[in-house]
Amino acid sequence: MRKILTLLLALAAPLAGAQTGLNPDAPDAPGAQALGAADAVIVQMRAAFRKSDRAQLAALLPLAAGHALEPWADYWELKARLPLAQPAEVDAFLQRHAGTYQEDRLRNDWLLLLGQRRDWGRFLAYEPPYRMRDDAQVRCYALGLAHLTHPETAAGAGEEAARLWLAQKDADDGCLWAVSRLLDDGQVPPSAVWRKARAALLAGKTPLARAAVALLHPEALPHIEAIAASPARWLAAQPAAVADAALRRELTTLALARLASADPAQASAWMPQWAGQMSEEGRDWVWAAAGHKAALRLSADAPAYFSRVRQPAWLLPEAREWMARAALRAGQWPEVLRAISAMPAAQASQPVWVYWKARALAATGQAAQAQPLYQSIARASGGGFYEKLAAERLGQRLQRAPAAPPVPAAMQQAVRHNAGLNRALLAILLGLRSEGVREWNYTVNLHTPGGMSDEQRHAAAAYACQHEVWDRCISASERLPFSDEALRFPTPHRAEVLSHASASGLEAAYVYGLIRQESRFVTAARSRAGASGLMQIMPATARWTARQLGLKGFKPAQINELDTNLQIGSHYLKLALERFDGALPLAAAAYNAGPNRARQWRAPDDGAGPELEGAAWVENIPFDETRAYVKNVLSNTVDYAALLTGQPQSLAQRLGRIAPPAPQEETGAELP
16 A cells, blocks of 8 residues: 555656645555545545535535646536536636646537537537547537538538447437438438438337437337337238338338347248338348347358348448358358458458458468468467467467567656646546546547557556556557567566466466456456456355355455455366366356356357357357457467467467367366
């Protein structure tokens, strides 16, 4: 605790005139007891802001004057009452905190409020200095206004607004307003509205579908509710009630797509009856919805549904990806190639699809075209999952990265005096992790167009590691064009990790690879589900594993103790490996999503299913979070193995092959 207090004072020093109120001679104590009075005020204000307690925020704000985190205190107080604030108060805040994250954050909030109020004069005045430019609603308001005020220079506004609107997963006013204006003027085609309605219903977002359809056919809203409630019942009784043939066609497509997303077999059986009354695009959406649902179930039927899609380019990005995954699982390389070739450039250029396109080309006799694709993404050290696999395909050995260039002294000095970075680290060390992370990311990536230079980012990463804020150190270092191993793959608590890995019979690199993905070495990390500590262990799992270990008197609060967390997490991971016959991808999937799901993904069809190379199995994991998790854990493991052993490594070898278990093959304890 004394070390943390010293760090807080050191970080606060570069913030001109700021006082933390910390007492370095205070006795060690947990939580707020270790904070000085001024720091306690900041922590109390954050709590009051989360409760929307405007009275307490107003009472505490004067006590935060002069604190290094006063901009946050000032932001919380004004943000909590922003709908009631006068423009003069907003102007004063923006001037008082000019150039800070808090200024830009409040400007974003104010622009959203002005857009909702349709106060376009003020919106146009406040929008130009906005730096973050990462809020889709604000961008949509700006696009709609640009078209209304300067239509001659707003080319492409309709296409961009429709794209942003289609990507929005929850109701928002900005993009809906912009699309409604651009639709009226012919800049957004009606087909975009129906695409949004289909996407919303497929995602179970009926209010979004209603809002979209209301732009064209408000009289059809009762049909949307009926389709959402029971598409089969609507198809059996309602289409004849729709006199407008074009509207009937679109509503029928909505109903069949919705049905296909729940019951692919039933929708497939009904398609011959309705296909003649639908557009080609509509038919493709229905078959894609059926294929997508079947692919998420890892059903062998998925490729057959997707094969009925005539134009994959019409589909949602996620549907195209699952079309490729289903074909990959079935070993249908021409279909893998067809799905990836239909992706737009931004999607197709992602390493995952570059790699699998190269594999598909090689498998279909076009190896010469595959080589440049591998070369375009291959990295033999420090790269991601598919960058490493591409390097192996080219015969490159995966090994430690070359020594990184040193951080120039002048850049180190500049970073030490960067107010945004210092505020971010100070907030994190005071326990205000959410605020600190947001300010750090803004300072590194958004404060200036394009973010910091590589030298600045390198220095920022080193600065975070210096103060043991490992997650920000890793985050900043990952975007460098080279790999600085000490920053990108740090090894905190090295003696403890090596000891517990050895005691559990695990490779230390695998434990480090998992910790880096789980918590990024934030010892106080706690997930929304309740997992805690370096290895993010759930209380029920901890109690079960403690019993397996014979730990008497174990209490869930001990999960956050470093040694206990490592002991329990490592032992559980070892049991998962034993349960899945030593398969690293399966054990990682079980650790993240639970052993029952991992078992089901291994053999989804009543114990049957194809034997797959490890990378293809991982790519077909139905949960986005778990798929990314397993990739990152295995990729991290290879980097840590190269770092800890100094020897070349193979990601493909660690992935192995995943096959359904033979009868009685699965061994080991039944895991919770």
